[in-house]
Amino acid sequence: MRRLPHPPISGLFLALLLAWLVGYPLLMTLVDALRGPEGWTAAHVRELASRPDEWLALWRSLWISLASVGLAAAIGVPLAFLFERADFPGRRFLAAVVALPVALPPLVGVIAFLFLYGESGFVSRAVQSLLGLEAPPWRLAGPGAILLVHAYSMYVYFYLFTRAGLSRLDAALLEAAAALGAGKVRTLFRVTLPLLRPALAGAALLTFMTSLASFSAPYLFGGSFRVMTTQIVASKLNGETGLSQVETVLLAGLALLALGGMRWIDRSGVAATGVRGVAPARRRLESSWARITAGTLGWLLAAFLLLPHAVLLLVSFVPPFTWTSEAFPPVLALGNWAGLAQAEKLRPVVNSLWMAAVSTAAAVALGLAAARMAVSRPVDGGPPRRPWLSSALETLIAVPWAVPGTVFAIALATTFGVNQPWIGRFVLIGTPLILPLAYLVRSLPLTGRGSIAGLRGLDPALEEAAASLGAGRWRRLGKVVFPLLRPAIAAGAGLAFITALGDFVVSIVLYTFETRPISIEILSSLRLQDLGMAAVYGVILMTGSAAAFLLWGRGEAR
Amino acid sequence: MAFLTLDRLDKSFQTNRVLRELSLEIGKGEVLALLGPSGSGKTTALRLIAGFESPDRGRILVEGEEVTGLPPSRRRFGMVFQHYALFPHLTVGENVAFGLEKAGKEEARRRVAEALAQVDLPGFEARRVGEISGGQQQRVALARALAPEPRVLLLDEPLSNLDPTLRERTRRELRSAIRKIGITTVLVTHEQEEAFHLGDRVAVLHAGILQQVGSPEDLYERPATRFVAGFVGRASAFPGIYEGDGKVRLPSGETWASEPAGDLKAGEAVELVVRPESLVFVQGGLPGRVTERRYAGPVSYFQVALDGHEVEVMAPSGAVAEGDAVAVGLGTSGPRPRIFGRV
Numbered sequence: 001m002r003r004l005p006h007p008p009i010s011g012l013f014l015a016l017l018l019a020w021l022v023g024y025p026l027l028m029t030l031v032d033a034l035r036g037p038e039g040w041t042a043a044h045v046r047e048l049a050s051r052p053d054e055w056l057a058l059w060r061s062l063w064i065s066l067a068s069v070g071l072a073a074a075i076g077v078p079l080a081f082l083f084e085r086a087d088f089p090g091r092r093f094l095a096a097v098v099a100l101p102v103a104l105p106p107l108v109g110v111i112a113f114l115f116l117y118g119e120s121g122f123v124s125r126a127v128q129s130l131l132g133l134e135a136p137p138w139r140l141a142g143p144g145a146i147l148l149v150h151a152y153s154m155y156v157y158f159y160l161f162t163r164a165g166l167s168r169l170d171a172a173l174l175e176a177a178a179a180l181g182a183g184k185v186r187t188l189f190r191v192t193l194p195l196l197r198p199a200l201a202g203a204a205l206l207t208f209m210t211s212l213a214s215f216s217a218p219y220l221f222g223g224s225f226r227v228m229t230t231q232i233v234a235s236k237l238n239g240e241t242g243l244s245q246v247e248t249v250l251l252a253g254l255a256l257l258a259l260g261g262m263r264w265i266d267r268s269g270v271a272a273t274g275v276r277g278v279a280p281a282r283r284r285l286e287s288s289w290a291r292i293t294a295g296t297l298g299w300l301l302a303a304f305l306l307l308p309h310a311v312l313l314l315v316s317f318v319p320p321f322t323w324t325s326e327a328f329p330p331v332l333a334l335g336n337w338a339g340l341a342q343a344e345k346l347r348p349v350v351n352s353l354w355m356a357a358v359s360t361a362a363a364v365a366l367g368l369a370a371a372r373m374a375v376s377r378p379v380d381g382g383p384p385r386r387p388w389l390s391s392a393l394e395t396l397i398a399v400p401w402a403v404p405g406t407v408f409a410i411a412l413a414t415t416f417g418v419n420q421p422w423i424g425r426f427v428l429i430g431t432p433l434i435l436p437l438a439y440l441v442r443s444l445p446l447t448g449r450g451s452i453a454g455l456r457g458l459d460p461a462l463e464e465a466a467a468s469l470g471a472g473r474w475r476r477l478g479k480v481v482f483p484l485l486r487p488a489i490a491a492g493a494g495l496a497f498i499t500a501l502g503d504f505v506v507s508i509v510l511y512t513f514e515t516r517p518i519s520i521e522i523l524s525s526l527r528l529q530d531l532g533m534a535a536v537y538g539v540i541l542m543t544g545s546a547a548a549f550l551l552w553g554r555g556e557a558r
Numbered sequence: 559m560a561f562l563t564l565d566r567l568d569k570s571f572q573t574n575r576v577l578r579e580l581s582l583e584i585g586k587g588e589v590l591a592l593l594g595p596s597g598s599g600k601t602t603a604l605r606l607i608a609g610f611e612s613p614d615r616g617r618i619l620v621e622g623e624e625v626t627g628l629p630p631s632r633r634r635f636g637m638v639f640q641h642y643a644l645f646p647h648l649t650v651g652e653n654v655a656f657g658l659e660k661a662g663k664e665e666a667r668r669r670v671a672e673a674l675a676q677v678d679l680p681g682f683e684a685r686r687v688g689e690i691s692g693g694q695q696q697r698v699a700l701a702r703a704l705a706p707e708p709r710v711l712l713l714d715e716p717l718s719n720l721d722p723t724l725r726e727r728t729r730r731e732l733r734s735a736i737r738k739i740g741i742t743t744v745l746v747t748h749e750q751e752e753a754f755h756l757g758d759r760v761a762v763l764h765a766g767i768l769q770q771v772g773s774p775e776d777l778y779e780r781p782a783t784r785f786v787a788g789f790v791g792r793a794s795a796f797p798g799i800y801e802g803d804g805k806v807r808l809p810s811g812e813t814w815a816s817e818p819a820g821d822l823k824a825g826e827a828v829e830l831v832v833r834p835e836s837l838v839f840v841q842g843g844l845p846g847r848v849t850e851r852r853y854a855g856p857v858s859y860f861q862v863a864l865d866g867h868e869v870e871v872m873a874p875s876g877a878v879a880e881g882d883a884v885a886v887g888l889g890t891s892g893p894r895p896r897i898f899g900r901v
Contacts (some may be wrong), residue, residue, distance in 0.1 A: 098700075187722065381609050468703070469702065469706060470706060472629075483647045
């Protein structure tokens with residue numbers, strides 16, 4: 001009658017599957033980087049160490065990432081204070097608009113910037129015609145352009161993290177400081193900012209890691225200014241496979257170091273904000289001058305943030321080769337959109353949609369299963385979860401989040417480019433499977449971490465209550481756990497879908513002509529100078545992402 | 559024959575042994591309260607009975623049938639959780655119907671209505687869980703646990719989530735509902751008043767060890783261990799030497815008659831544990847001074863500093879005042895003091 005402890009077979013199987021998907025390709029890349037035709041060798045490492053352009057790319061990656069952190073903080077932190085502490089007309093709408101760039105694929109932002117501020121973009125043409133210049137006033141290229149795009153798309157991390165930190169701040173602490181005679185500035189520097197330290201540090205590391213992994217902006221604006229991600233792809237395209245693998249390992253190492261830092265901050269943050277009180281109330285701006293200024297600034301900012309996307313929509317109506325030197329496109333027509341009726345032009349859209357849908361569904365299922373295995377306490381008197389298994393599963397889920405897409409692309413290309421079934425290597429390169437698989441790996445942290453957070457927030461007594469009322473495992477999952485996790489799952493799935501739909505960084509390494517996704521088609525349209533068609537695809541990505549954003553918003557609101 | 563039997567249950571978490579050979583027998587329709595401080599093992603005992611944890615050793619039987627290896631979903635035990643654990647995404651009616659999966663739709667509807675009527679919440683089926691008060695949530699949790707007609711009802715600190723005024727009323731309602739249904743019940747609480755009011759018998763646990771099982775009167779008037787004497791009700795301790803025959807000689811030289819708890823040898827150092835109502839202010843008793851008065855209506859509790867230690871005396875509120883020099887003696891009413899060997 002005594003129940004024997006269940007061996008965690010399902011957990012082990014899941015951990016092995018995740019290890020094969022996540023850890024194994026990275027390991028294979030490391031192994032292949034240290035192997036040559038003659039066996040083990042450090043030749044590729046020596047090659048990397050001896051080439052100044054490699055060190056330059058590494059240095060550029062680091063300083064661009066650090067500068068991105070500084071710029072993103074300079075924009076995001078003051079905005080967070082404004083929207084969290086002051087009340088003015090339109091605050092709620094504007095607060096949502098300000099967070100919008102987080103939901104848009106990086107490539108869309110990059111081409112929208114190109115159409116707006118690029119050499120032949122709206123703003124530069126307007127300035128050129130206004131000042132009667134012969135040449136465009138600037139070129140959107142090099143590190144300045146990369147930093148501009150990074151600041152635009154990454155300030156959101158500081159904005160969201162700081163707002164969350166401010167909303168958790170106990171108002172009593174600020175009152176205590178005031179009662180002890182501290183003025184506003186002293187309270188800000190001695191109380192508020194130190195308490196926001198975990199949030200700010202978290203945002204800084206996230207921005208650093210995203211910037212380190214950034215590919216679209218350096219690829220399209222960088223030109224000869226190469227950072228590590230573009231250097232890796234260049235080495236790969238030049239046929240220097242071994243070198244690209246060493247570069248990949250180096251970048252992965254940097255990213256994993258940053259992940260370690262992130263986890264350390266996560267842990268130290270808990271101690272720093274042990275007691276939770278009531279957040280300070282928003283201060284309604286009383287003077288009409290202050291309200292008008294804040295409101296105007298807010299609406300101007302929203303216009304600035306929305307302008308690139310409005311421009312994208314506009315350019316999608318520009319027929320090919322009709323817009324040359326005018327400040328505003330002389331012809332607008334539906335021709336580009338009508339082009340989608342051709343099977344070959346529609347194919348990238350269909351490809352992206354099915355690959356994003358399949359990879360998201362798989363990532364949700366796998367992420368939820370791993371999260372449940374890692375977090376949930378058994379309610380049927382079974383043995384508690386093995387801490388090492390939980391830790392392994394959580395780490396495997398988190399790794400693809402930290403490791404740059406380029407790294408995974410090279411790792412998957414390395415692992416699944418040869419047929420050695422006895423060691424888990426199959427030829428998937430060139431098949432329709434490789435991109436959904438790559439998207440799945442990249443989406444795992446989004447669905448898995450969402451499920452982990454959801455499960456951690458779930459009162460274990462709810463599942464125990466269901467069990468005591470006669471519900472077996474599947475009924476508990478279907479009737480209690482899944483409905484209550486729906487917001488977290490919807491958020492993860494929404495983000496995963498958006499990421500896969502707009503992916504560029506992995507696709508550019510792994511696509512085939514048959515499976516080319518929207519992002520690759522945007523790139524080839526840009527190369528063919530067919531800006532209108534590139535914009536059409538950009539708008540489709542933008543709309544698809546907004547739809548997923550709204551869908552997860554609805555899920556969260558329930 | 560006992561309806562529910564716990565047979566030498568043992569449970570450890572890592573190196574922490576939280577329950578040691580717990581054995582209890584609970585009769586059909588009986589309400590047993592598991593009482594103890596935090597960390598005493600009472601919640602672990604309840605979770606073992608419910609099946610959420612497995613014992614390392616020992617058995618659990620219901621009507622002679624062993625259920626130790628059964629998952630909670632097959633035990634047919636109803637449970638009310640400390641924070642109720644009502645499913646927030648379901649209505650009150652859907653919550654109560656959750657355990658009635660096998661009943662037909664009509665039958666389930668009827669039993670939900672019946673269960674809600676039983677806890678005085680008729681017509682609450684369509685309400686959202688978040689729309690009802692804490693007391694009503696507690697009753698919905700009870701209705702949900704009772705609707706599938708379980709063999710045993712388990713209550714985990716069922717009133718701790720309510721404010722003091724509501725707690726008193728809900729306790730009376732809970733008591734009357736359990737009695738009316740006549741279901742075998744095990745409840746866990748750290749509140750003595752709750753255990754005494756709801757339980758037919760009370761089992762006191764300390765550090766995973768069962769200290770005593772008995773009626774509230776037994777526990778209060780005849781505590782079996784020094785822990786029970788201190789944990790249940792208020793008490794003062796006097797050091798002394800056991801002289802045999804139920805007599806203890808105090809350091810002042812006086813000898814008080816009392817009741818030994820267990821085997822004691824003459825000459826052994828002991829502790830005499832006395833309830834406040836067993837002590838009186840008398841002429842020629844142990845001399846001391848009143849340091850504090852805690853007013854409780856017609857009577858008050860007086861802290862009296864004796865030579866080297868403090869005791870508590872219950873007396874009419876106006877009997878003495880703070881700072882008065884008094885003398886304390888053993889009265890004739892109130893429970894007889896208990897003698898415990900000093901460890």
